[in-house]
Amino acid sequence: MPDPTRERGPDALSHTRRLAGLIIPVLLALAWEAVVRAGLASGRLMPPPSRLFLTAAALLRDGELQTHTLATLTRVLIGFGIGGALGTMIGMLTGASPLARRLLDPSIQGLRSVPSLAWVPIFILWMGIFETSKIALIAVGVFFPVYLGMLTAIQSVDRKLIEVGRVFGLSPLGIALRITWPAVMPTWVASLRSGLGLGFMFLVAAELMGASEGLGYLLVDGQQMGRADTILVAMITFALLGKAADSVLVLLTRPLLRWQDTARIRL
Amino acid sequence: MKLTINRVGKTYADGTEALRDVQVTADSGEIVAVLGGSGCGKTTLLRLVSGLDEPSSGEIRLDDQVISRTHPSVGAVFQEPRLLPWLKVGDNVEFGGRRLTPAERRRRTEALLERIGLAGYGARWPRDLSGGQQQRVAIARALIGHPGILLLDEPFSALDPFTRATQHTLVLDLWREMRPTILIVTHDVDEAVFLADRIVIMKPRPGRVHEAMSVDHPRPRDRLAPAFDLMKRRVMRAIDRSLSEDRPREGFGASNQSPWV
Numbered sequence: 001m002p003d004p005t006r007e008r009g010p011d012a013l014s015h016t017r018r019l020a021g022l023i024i025p026v027l028l029a030l031a032w033e034a035v036v037r038a039g040l041a042s043g044r045l046m047p048p049p050s051r052l053f054l055t056a057a058a059l060l061r062d063g064e065l066q067t068h069t070l071a072t073l074t075r076v077l078i079g080f081g082i083g084g085a086l087g088t089m090i091g092m093l094t095g096a097s098p099l100a101r102r103l104l105d106p107s108i109q110g111l112r113s114v115p116s117l118a119w120v121p122i123f124i125l126w127m128g129i130f131e132t133s134k135i136a137l138i139a140v141g142v143f144f145p146v147y148l149g150m151l152t153a154i155q156s157v158d159r160k161l162i163e164v165g166r167v168f169g170l171s172p173l174g175i176a177l178r179i180t181w182p183a184v185m186p187t188w189v190a191s192l193r194s195g196l197g198l199g200f201m202f203l204v205a206a207e208l209m210g211a212s213e214g215l216g217y218l219l220v221d222g223q224q225m226g227r228a229d230t231i232l233v234a235m236i237t238f239a240l241l242g243k244a245a246d247s248v249l250v251l252l253t254r255p256l257l258r259w260q261d262t263a264r265i266r267l
Numbered sequence: 268m269k270l271t272i273n274r275v276g277k278t279y280a281d282g283t284e285a286l287r288d289v290q291v292t293a294d295s296g297e298i299v300a301v302l303g304g305s306g307c308g309k310t311t312l313l314r315l316v317s318g319l320d321e322p323s324s325g326e327i328r329l330d331d332q333v334i335s336r337t338h339p340s341v342g343a344v345f346q347e348p349r350l351l352p353w354l355k356v357g358d359n360v361e362f363g364g365r366r367l368t369p370a371e372r373r374r375r376t377e378a379l380l381e382r383i384g385l386a387g388y389g390a391r392w393p394r395d396l397s398g399g400q401q402q403r404v405a406i407a408r409a410l411i412g413h414p415g416i417l418l419l420d421e422p423f424s425a426l427d428p429f430t431r432a433t434q435h436t437l438v439l440d441l442w443r444e445m446r447p448t449i450l451i452v453t454h455d456v457d458e459a460v461f462l463a464d465r466i467v468i469m470k471p472r473p474g475r476v477h478e479a480m481s482v483d484h485p486r487p488r489d490r491l492a493p494a495f496d497l498m499k500r501r502v503m504r505a506i507d508r509s510l511s512e513d514r515p516r517e518g519f520g521a522s523n524q525s526p527w528v
Binding site: 185 | 338
């Protein structure tokens with residue numbers, strides 16, 4: 001007798017499983033739509049899906065949603081680039097050199113204990129309320145997880161593999177490039193992903209503090225105009241954007257991690 | 268390549284004396300087995316010869332050159348395969364031949380993979396290989412540069428007896444083709460008698476040479492031959508003596524009921 005699961009193959013199966021996650025949100029949305037249509041609720045504070053679609057379509061037609069998304073994405077990318085690069089480089093430095101670690105790590109750990117949003121006032125004072133302070137805030141959010149990930153990853157590289165490099169005649173630079181770097185790659189990628197997540201969090205904080213464009217601005221605008229639908233559309237766009245950015249990061253780094261046995265990263 | 272370990276001692280920074288006054292020589296192309304239990308400093312000795320550590324006293328020479336750092340004439344196989352997990356099997360073998368031209372490296376890798384029974388495995392990841400296969404790749408990686416001396420640090424101890432016997436034959440075949448001097452560290456009497464021209468028995472705390480003996484049987488050696496058994500017994504008695512000097516009435520054959528004598 002043919003096995004139905006085998007016939008459909010593993011891909012089809014996991015596809016069906018993934019779709020299972022949609023059942024509850026879709027049912028809830030339909031139920032809410034029905035409740036509002038039946039006149040049981042006004043849907044003013046919690047607009048039904050149909051209204052959200054209309055709002056999103058209108059925002060898209062004006063090009064407003066695109067403008068705000070682009071502004072937000074640009075900030076995140078620049079902030080992520082700066083924070084990620086600094087975190088990687090300084091983490092490499094403190095991971096590789098005990099002297100640098102003794103000198104720098106305590107200060108960095110101290111700065112890390114400053115609650116993230118406590119940076120906002122001083123950044124605004126230093127850099128004004130425009131782009132620079134927002135990007136700086138995002139960079140701070142990205143920096144710490146990447147720094148920490150890099151530092152711990154370098155320190156936990158298997159000494160035995162380093163010895164293999166030494167026995168087969170690699171220079172210290174050769175060991176860094178051919179042993180340490182590939183060995184820290186998985187942790188580094190994981191820390192970039194959590195850095196990206198934190199970057200989005202800080203971005204919202206920055207945009208809530210005052211911005212003339214960006215999805216965060218759309219949130220504030222919706223609140224002031226009493227437009228729950230605008231707020232929800234912005235929130236959904238944030239979710240999609242965050243997920244998309246994470247997926248792109250995973251796709252870009254996937255070739256570096258192909259060798260990994262466990263914890264293979266899935267989209 | 269002739270290996271001379273001349274009155275070598277090693278004391279670690281924490282004050283532990285791992286080796287004292289160790290004297291071992293291996294002629295060019297000879298297989299010398301260093302035999303002893305844990306704590307004999309066997310692995311320390313190999314680390315010194317490979318140049319990973321420096322002796323506290325005495326000197327180690329390869330031909331006439333004193334070793335003080337890692338050097339290209341050594342090939343090493345460790346207790347675990349220690350393949351680099353991010354390199355494919357073929358690239359792992361090539362990793363050992365970094366001084367060769369790329370073309371020569373590829374040619375020798377192909378030949379060695381074929382030789383160790385893993386032809387066509389070059390594009391696989393190490394994780395897809397069994398423990399025995401990985402250890403064979405490690406042997407190929409150590410031999411690709413045609414080292415003057417091959418260091419083996421209990422490379423077969425984690426393998427099952429069937430796989431181990433196959434690896435022994437493989438190592439001897441490769442040795443016959445390339446003739447490196449081999450220094451193998453082991454705690455397995457059978458392995459030492461099967462492989463070595465000479466056996467150096469060590470005793471612990473601190474690691475010292477207890478006794479050295481030659482194994483004069485021609486190769487290939489038959490594990491089932493009476494002479495092989497006799498040789499094993501000679502070695503066991505020597506181990507016995509090394510133990511009874513420190514702690515009387517322990518070890519093989521120390522009592523009359525021992526099944527070994």
